[in-house]
Amino acid sequence: MITARTMYKLSIIVSTISYGSYMCSMGLTSLHDIPLKPPYHCESLFQCSALGQAGISTRTYDSEKHCNNALRIWNSDQNILAMANGNPNDPLLLELAALLTTFKDDGVEGRIIPTGKLDLRYSFSFATRFIFNHGLSLGFYLPVYSMRLSNVSWCYDSELNPNNEAFKTEIVDNLATIVNKYGRGLSIEGWHRTGLGDGVLLLEWLENFKQAKPFLKNVQLNARIGLSLPTGLKQDDDKIFALPFGHDGATGLIFGGSIELTLGDYMYAGVDVELLHLFGNSRYRRVKTDHSQTDLLLLQKACAYKDWGLTQQFNLYIGFEEFCKGLSCRLNYQYLKHGDDKIAVDFPYHSNRIANTAVSLQEWTAHTFVGKIGYDFGCHLPEASARPSLWLYGKIPFNGQRSALFSAVGLIFSCEF
Numbered sequence: 262m263i264t265a266r267t268m269y270k271l272s273i274i275v276s277t278i279s280y281g282s283y284m285c286s287m288g289l290t291s292l293h294d295i296p297l298k299p300p301y302h303c304e305s306l307f308q309c310s311a312l313g314q315a316g317i318s319t320r321t322y323d324s325e326k327h328c329n330n331a332l333r334i335w336n337s338d339q340n341i342l343a344m345a346n347g348n349p350n351d352p353l354l355l356e357l358a359a360l361l362t363t364f365k366d367d368g369v370e371g372r373i374i375p376t377g378k379l380d381l382r383y384s385f386s387f388a389t390r391f392i393f394n395h396g397l398s399l400g401f402y403l404p405v406y407s408m409r410l411s412n413v414s415w416c417y418d419s420e421l422n423p424n425n426e427a428f429k430t431e432i433v434d435n436l437a438t439i440v441n442k443y444g445r446g447l448s449i450e451g452w453h454r455t456g457l458g459d460g461v462l463l464l465e466w467l468e469n470f471k472q473a474k475p476f477l478k479n480v481q482l483n484a485r486i487g488l489s490l491p492t493g494l495k496q497d498d499d500k501i502f503a504l505p506f507g508h509d510g511a512t513g514l515i516f517g518g519s520i521e522l523t524l525g526d527y528m529y530a531g532v533d534v535e536l537l538h539l540f541g542n543s544r545y546r547r548v549k550t551d552h553s554q555t556d557l558l559l560l561q562k563a564c565a566y567k568d569w570g571l572t573q574q575f576n577l578y579i580g581f582e583e584f585c586k587g588l589s590c591r592l593n594y595q596y597l598k599h600g601d602d603k604i605a606v607d608f609p610y611h612s613n614r615i616a617n618t619a620v621s622l623q624e625w626t627a628h629t630f631v632g633k634i635g636y637d638f639g640c641h642l643p644e645a646s647a648r649p650s651l652w653l654y655g656k657i658p659f660n661g662q663r664s665a666l667f668s669a670v671g672l673i674f675s676c677e678f
Contacts, residue, residue: 295595296593341371346551376413385404406457413450481522485516496509511539534574537574604616625661649676656668
């Protein structure tokens, strides 16, 4: 039977159905992420939350899991002489091939090292969660990000090629102009991008099972299913390393669950697992047309269907809840793994086998610590209609592979009604 309390909540949901949220891409976060999601009390009707975050530094990891420059996480260098390879029917690329034909690729010539500074300038995230009977809740989450790539340079080591100054003056010094012309608008310079991330609609079940034991006081189980919505800013294929603020236009299904143990009066610990399955999508993408090409200098665009790899997220955490007059703290370790992506190119003279050798399609991983401390003002206001809380958190990545991760600090404000 539908109660009046349930009808009231449904009316609120209908009036705010446009309030969305987000799943993570590379090192981006939102209020949907387990380490940052504010707790709530079952007797509340709904909860509104907001997050503000400032990036401190960026750690990027290459294929060997070494900390490297952001523009070198896929390839240690970029091959200029291979740019025009692979499509003998494109007159523009044939013109470029004629320009480059006097320079021979001997394994060193034509190689150039890119560097750049990638920053998360700031981000915001907004969430609304509606609490129903029987431990059910429905949440909406929506993030906004601002990122920047600056100080971009392309270093040509003339000491390795002392007798080929012509290549530097004719090609390297004019690389930005050449790539823009023959890459049909591809820019190899810096950029600023601000926009929405992907939204998430999440249905959760949470139940507490009290334990009559000296040390183990409670077992909390959580299960959830949700939908990742393609509201995020897509990858800009006309700018180098302009990664998407979500999943590049793909819709996804989220499955997750956790178990949390309350130990003693204040301490708790838990483990959480979440899986994201993304549905494949087609759009024009820059594709690799020759084995020798490198990922930042792909000049050919084609309609390509992308079959996304599975994203796995694992969290281990420990915390102390209201151990000192409403004060709580928590430490979380998070491991992310996104499997290999595959593409199918719908364009003549292109090989799917070659296109799928792009390093940017290979799996990426991320390891991160998140610590936060918060205060529940509602513990002193038991009869109040609103229960606010405030959290301060810090995020520190420490390892990964083919990933761009951001150290950041932020504040989370949450209020239950």
